Amino acid sequence: MKKEKTSLIVHLIFILLAIACVVPFFIVISASFTNSQDLALYGFSILPPKVDFTAYAYLFENPRQIINGYAVTIFITVAGTFLSVVFMAMAAYALARQNFKFRKLLTGYIFFPTLFNGGLVSSYIINTQYLHLTDSVWVLILPGLVNVFHVFMLRTFFKQLPDGLFDAAMIDGAGEWRICFTIAIRLSKPVLATVAFLGALSRWNSWYNAMLYIRSEEKYPLQYLLQRMMNNIQELLNQMEHVPSMVSAADIPGENLRMALLVVCIGPMMIFFPFFQKYFTKGMTVGAVKG
Amino acid sequence: MTKKKRISRRVIRENIQLGMLTLPVVALLAIFSYWPMFGVILAFKNYKVTQGIFGSDWMNPLFKNFDFFLKSQDAFRITRNTLLLNFLFIFAGTFCSVAFALLMYEVKKNYQVKIYQTFSILPSFLSWVAVSYIVYSLLDTDKGIINRIIEFFGGSPVAWYTTASYWPVILLIVKVWHSVGLNCIIYYASLMGIDNELFEAAEVDGATKLQRVIHISVPQLIPIITMMVLLDIGQIFRADFGMFYNVTRNVGALYSTTDVIDTYVFRTLINQGNIGMSSAASVLQSVVCFITIVTANAVVKKISPENSLF
Numbered sequence: 237m238k239k240e241k242t243s244l245i246v247h248l249i250f251i252l253l254a255i256a257c258v259v260p261f262f263i264v265i266s267a268s269f270t271n272s273q274d275l276a277l278y279g280f281s282i283l284p285p286k287v288d289f290t291a292y293a294y295l296f297e298n299p300r301q302i303i304n305g306y307a308v309t310i311f312i313t314v315a316g317t318f319l320s321v322v323f324m325a326m327a328a329y330a331l332a333r334q335n336f337k338f339r340k341l342l343t344g345y346i347f348f349p350t351l352f353n354g355g356l357v358s359s360y361i362i363n364t365q366y367l368h369l370t371d372s373v374w375v376l377i378l379p380g381l382v383n384v385f386h387v388f389m390l391r392t393f394f395k396q397l398p399d400g401l402f403d404a405a406m407i408d409g410a411g412e413w414r415i416c417f418t419i420a421i422r423l424s425k426p427v428l429a430t431v432a433f434l435g436a437l438s439r440w441n442s443w444y445n446a447m448l449y450i451r452s453e454e455k456y457p458l459q460y461l462l463q464r465m466m467n468n469i470q471e472l473l474n475q476m477e478h479v480p481s482m483v484s485a486a487d488i489p490g491e492n493l494r495m496a497l498l499v500v501c502i503g504p505m506m507i508f509f510p511f512f513q514k515y516f517t518k519g520m521t522v523g524a525v526k527g
Numbered sequence: 528m529t530k531k532k533r534i535s536r537r538v539i540r541e542n543i544q545l546g547m548l549t550l551p552v553v554a555l556l557a558i559f560s561y562w563p564m565f566g567v568i569l570a571f572k573n574y575k576v577t578q579g580i581f582g583s584d585w586m587n588p589l590f591k592n593f594d595f596f597l598k599s600q601d602a603f604r605i606t607r608n609t610l611l612l613n614f615l616f617i618f619a620g621t622f623c624s625v626a627f628a629l630l631m632y633e634v635k636k637n638y639q640v641k642i643y644q645t646f647s648i649l650p651s652f653l654s655w656v657a658v659s660y661i662v663y664s665l666l667d668t669d670k671g672i673i674n675r676i677i678e679f680f681g682g683s684p685v686a687w688y689t690t691a692s693y694w695p696v697i698l699l700i701v702k703v704w705h706s707v708g709l710n711c712i713i714y715y716a717s718l719m720g721i722d723n724e725l726f727e728a729a730e731v732d733g734a735t736k737l738q739r740v741i742h743i744s745v746p747q748l749i750p751i752i753t754m755m756v757l758l759d760i761g762q763i764f765r766a767d768f769g770m771f772y773n774v775t776r777n778v779g780a781l782y783s784t785t786d787v788i789d790t791y792v793f794r795t796l797i798n799q800g801n802i803g804m805s806s807a808a809s810v811l812q813s814v815v816c817f818i819t820i821v822t823a824n825a826v827v828k829k830i831s832p833e834n835s836l837f
Contacts, residue, residue, distance in 0.1 A: 246633045253627070254646035256704065260661040261649075263672060267664060279670035327552035330545040337542050342549055347837060349560035352817045355809030356792050357802060358566025359559070361580060367558070379559045382552050412544035441654035444769065448797070463656045463773065466663070491670065498660045502653065509652045510645055517644070520709055521716040 261506070268292070268496035272489050291489045291496035302500060305458040308373065312457060313439045316377040321432050323381060325424070328390035329416040333402075350384050360448060375449045376442065376457065386431045389519075393427040394420050426518075433515040440505060458501045469494050567813065570806040592807035601791060602808070609766050609787040612695060616702050617759045623707050625752060628714030629744055647708030655769035662701060662774050689780040698785065701774055702767075717751050718744060754827055754834040761823030764788065764816045788812050 262282050267275065271288035278285055295302065330336050331343055359379075369375035397420060405415045421428065446460035456464070469490055489496075570592050572583040586592055596602055627647070634640050650658070665672050666687040674684035687693060721743065729739050766787035775785045777794075788808060795805035820836075828835035 242634050242636070242639075246630050247639075249630055250634070250643040250647075254643060257646050257649050257708065260664070263664045264661060275670060279675050280664045280667070280672050281675075323551040323555070326548040330548040333545055335538070335541055336545040337538075338546065342553070346552065346556065349556060349564075350836075351820050352564060353560065353813055354563025354566045355806070355813045356789075357796055357806040357809045358563040358569050358580070360796060361569065361574075361802070362562055362566055365576060365579070378555065382555050382559075387552065412541055412548065416548060437652065441652075441657075443654065443656050459654050459656045462654075462660070466656065466659055466773070466776065495660065495664070498657060502657050506649070506652060510649065513645060513648060516648065516651070516709065517712050520712045 264495050264498055268492055268499045270492050272492050275491050288492075291492040292500075294489055294493055295496055295500060301453065301456075301461060302458075302497070304454050305456055305461045305501065308376075308455055309440060309457040309459070311373070312376045312442070313436050316381065316439045317432055317436045319377070320381045320383070320386075320435050321428060324383070324387045324431065325390055325421055325428065326416060328387050329394055329420045330412075331387070331391045332394035332420075333412070334399075346382075346384055346387055363449065370449050371451045371455065372449075373455055376445050379445065380439070380442070383431075383435065386434070390424070390427060390431060393424050397423055430515045430518045433509075433512050434519045437509060437516070462498060462501055465494055465497055567806075567810045569802065570810040574802045574806075586803075592803040593811065596804050596807040596811070599804075601786075604783065605786050605788050605791045605808075608784060609764060609789075612698065612785075612787065613759075613763045613766065615695060615699055617756060617763070619699055620703055620706065620710065621752060621756055621759075623703050624710040625714050625748060627707060627711040628718060628748070629740060631711065631715050632718045632744065644708065644712070647711070649708070650705045651709040653705070655767075655773040658701065658705060658770075659773040659776060662697075663776070666697070688776065688778050691781045691784040694775065694781055694784045698770065698774065702770065705770075713755070714748055714751065717748055721747050750831055750834065753830060757823045757827050757830075758836065761820035762816065763819060764812055766790070768793065 259282065263280050266282055266284045267280050268291055269287050269289070270278075270281075270284040271286070271290055274285045274288070327342075327346070331339055331346075333339070363369045363375060363379070369378075401419060401423075402415055405419055410418070441459055443457065443459035443463050446455075446457050447463065450456060450460065566580055569580055571586055571589050572580070573586055574580065574583045578584075588594075631640060631643065634643065653661075663671070666674075668674060668684055668686050668688065671687070673687070678684055685693075687697070725743050726739055729743060734742070766789045768787075768789040771785055771787050771790045772793070775781045777790075789812075792805045792809045792812070795801045795808070799805075824836050
């Protein structure tokens with residue numbers, strides 16, 4: 237089988253797919269380097285008619301919002317992912333232990349929310365009226381800490397660890413907490429990394445809770461900042477008091493600023509995440525929930 | 528006797544420790560999942576902020592909110608859109624993912640597979656907000672690439688963002704573009720499990736390449752395709768809010784084909800502050816969803832017990 241050559245058509249299809257996946261990025265990058273007059277004249281294109289830095293000059297002269305956005309996003313990604321992985325691993329360890337009497341009951345308790353949920357309206361009212369989470373950074377972290385499928389993914393992994401390991405530690409007098417953190421978690425780095433990267437990506441890309449609950453600008457995460465600018469580029473321009481010296485009145489940016497903002501917000505991540513591709517592909521194929 | 532006592536004390540201590548380990552997850556789910564479940568009674572209440580969910584008066588008659596919602600023009604439209612679009616996404620999406628997985632299986636050099644995967648997964652890293660920028664750069668009436676191409680070939684530009692009839696197809700393409708790279712990995716991984724001897728034997732017997740795909744590769748995939756499709760159908764009443772809200776830019780002119788249950792609930796709640804109507808729609812969705820998931824799971828269980836969710 238190995239000696240057979242792959243047909244050219246197959247390669248051609250994948251090359252077309254690759255182009256379809258990459259070209260949109262070029263359009264966005266090219267637009268961010270196009271001057272607003274050219275953009276009005278020629279529209280979007282794959283390469284800029286002439287390279288122009290006005291949009292970036294605007295952004296870097298007024299970096300406050302972007303820096304804020306990065307700070308909020310990095311905070312919710314790092315703190316959220318860390319807490320989430322630790323809490324989920326703790327619960328998954330307990331569920332994996334045969335000597336835990338409430339194993340079945342708790343498995344049901346953790347699984348049930350994937351079947352039935354209260355819906356947006358009751359969550360919204362509880363979060364705003366009862367928990368008073370409006371405009372708090374914690375609303376971006378706390379509600380999403382438990383991903384039920386990830387708990388079960390971790391549990392399945394812990395179950396595969398040899399029981400003798402735990403028994404030996406118990407005979408040596410280690411408690412369950414000690415075994416969980418020094419043995420189970422230490423031996424599970426691959427699956428923990430998968431869960432961590434999947435969680436980090438979804439936190440980095442999150443905007444929904446910010447849209448529902450966050451009011452003050454300094455607490456906007458990047459994606460929510462982007463979402464607001466999609467609808468209202470003027471809002472961004474109004475906040476940019478410092479007009480870069482080289483810019484003439486006719487060059488006040490519009491679409492190019494919007495696209496430059498997108499590049500600045502997602503660029504670093506798009507370079508960073510593909511290096512950890514294997515964790516995402518692993519996350520797709522490890523699916524067992526039951527047991 | 529004393530030994531037994533010591534053991535049982537140890538068992539209790541272990542169980543308390545294990546219970547404590549689950550505490551954060553149990554508490555978070557209690558607050559953010561179970562509490563809102565009881566909040567569904569909202570849909571039967573005349574909610575007043577000052578009286579709270581449990582203190583507000585019951586609706587009279589009890590199902591008034593539901594009645595209101597079901598009699599509105601919106602109920603039919605959003606249910607139809609949710610079902611039809613999700614149906615389209617499930618079938619076309621699965622077809623594309625399986626097709627690409629089969630093609631990828633034909634690529635025999637590992638490094639080539641890696642390269643193709645890296646490129647095709649790229650869109651999956653984007654949030655729907657970022658995707659909406661990209662779609663905008665393609666579809667904007669004056670500046671968008673698509674209209675420029677149409678004009679180049681002498682056609683007249685299309686006002687994509689105000690023509691509702693194009694959007695089921697646009698959303699389908701966007702959805703497949705965004706997810707096919709990652710989804711095809713599930714099927715590709717399953718193909719990797721085929722014993723090579725099967726292909727060699729088939730080759731000896733003179734089977735053509737196409738015959739080998741149809742009689743060896745596809746049958747290998749059938750169980751997992753069945754399972755994935757059924758589980759997706761279980762979720763058919765839940766729409767991907769992020770895509771429908773951002774990619775359409777929440778343009779009112781497109782609601783006739785793109786407004787789904789989730790976007791409707793959101794708008795009715797946040798923009799109109801109509802808690803009765805939105806909670807009725809939202810609770811109906813949760814209940815119907817519960818039924819479809821349990822049903823889909825029962826079907827999966829019947830076909831292949833090891834693949835069912837629970």
